[in-house]
Amino acid sequence: MLAAFVVALLFLLLAGGIPVGFALSIAGVVGLFAHGGVPLLAGILSTTSLSTVSSYELISIPMFILMAEFVILSGIADSLFKSAAIWVGRVPGGLAIATALSGAGFGAISGSSTAAAATLSATSIPAMLRQGYEPRLACGVVAISGTLAMLIPPSIALIIFGIVADVSIGKLLIGGIVPGVLVTFTIVLTVLYLVWRNPAHAPRGPGYTFAQKLASLKGVWAMIVLLGFVTGVIYAGIATPTEASAMGAAGALGIAALLGRLGPKQLHTAALNALRSSCMIFMILLGAHIFGYFFALTGVTPRLVAGVSALDVPPWAVITVIIAILVVLGCFLDQIAILVLTVPVMLPVVMALGYDPIWFGVVMIVAGEVGMVTPPVGLNAFVVARYANRPLSEVFIGAWPHVLAHFVLIAVLVAIPQLVLWLPSRMQ
């Protein structure tokens, strides 16, 4: 009864627009106070408030965000779309495919899907519209391509999953590579199908010589080397994700300095942005920990696990229901909020069914991608509509074919878990 009241309070606070981290903290504090009074509450606050943010492993979050800020500062992100457009602009739907590829590239830089969607909106939508692309197709592909940032390493969402679920962050990041490539291919194939059905929706662009194509890589090679290095050292076991994140940030700082884009003002702005974004995430983690203590004390999770385990249904049916819940939550809540709210409850159920936590983390993120472009509040759709100054309905309708394609891909990932688990199993 108390647990139901506190969960209802949490959703009331969230619906009222109270920041996610604050809402979790308030609901957790109320629950702990009601459960054990002041001594229990004081004991948990005095340990959780410091232990949550003093974890060494947590530094990968501010460091990867800082790396993204420095890469954006260096102007490399802008060159990504131009280069991709030169390479594939001639094929049917070439600019839309270039958007998907640069979305994957930007995802590798930023780890933030909304930042990726905003940047892609500013560069690729005007280019597609100028070339005569159907606006819905253009907006839809940008919205869905932005979500790749949640999956392709370094993904902040996967790092948060690793922290909340206490799972190897390195394996999670490497586990996101193959599904990230598959999602990119899914977007490309969906674009090709849409263009095959109606070629007038995506006129072909001009062709370029091989020399021009090679020259276009000049603006992005440094980023490719940096990202290859960061992912490579994690995969090879040379450095932990924590160490790789700091080396990536330092490398991106060096690139920005070499390209002459780094002055004191730019350094301050990049660091301040990274500080605020990290603080926002830490606040959510702190709230989740306080709320998590309350949930653990009430014993809701073990009862749920026991209840689901006793059900006479096949495991895939339970997974299907869980994915459906994640997609629906993704339509209303931010991905980080979904992770901290659902992982402590869902992961024990999934593991009791015999599934791997690394696999579940990646599938969870892919399901969350769908929510990001689905009405009523798919965050990426809002970002694209706002930055590209297009009607929101146009973005939602344009993203719909991609949503269907994503459902097919999720089914494939559920049917063949090795697609996620093979690469992490080869790590040093």
Added chain:
Amino acid sequence: MTMFMGTALAWLDRALRTVGIVCLLAVMVIVFCDVGARYLMNAPFPWSYELIGMYLMPAIFYFAVSDTLAANHHIAVDLLRSRMPVAMIRIVETLGSAAMACVFMALVWLFFGSAFEKFRSDSVVMGVVEWPSWIPDFIVGLGSLLVGVRLLGRAAGHLLSLLTGRAIVELPSSGSR
């Protein structure tokens, strides 16, 4: 008086966030040099793990939490808020800010108290070096005090705006923050 409080809070926010930025960049430099020293000279910094975990990470969060709130950077879901009447938003902001201020003020009471006790007893954490253990508690207390005062000011501002009908404090901007 209100203006003075606002100016003082903004100044303190700037000062603490500058310390936070320095800590953030210091983490990058220390870990980068640590990895380099380990591979190139087989001489890693044995103190880096403790320094970062105990002092720098708490400072990155607690010294930025008030500034992040002031910049509306804490993410929120505003699906229903855009359809709420202004009076209802004021009520939610008043109650939410007051409740969260209570949480942070509880941290101030807990952590300043414990920092004072540890400082008085010269308490240290034994590691590679002897780390004074009052510093992390002081960081939590100081950051919590600043954001607690900011939240109390917000709660009072929204309540007064509700009662007088004048916008004494602005409503948080719409959109996901």
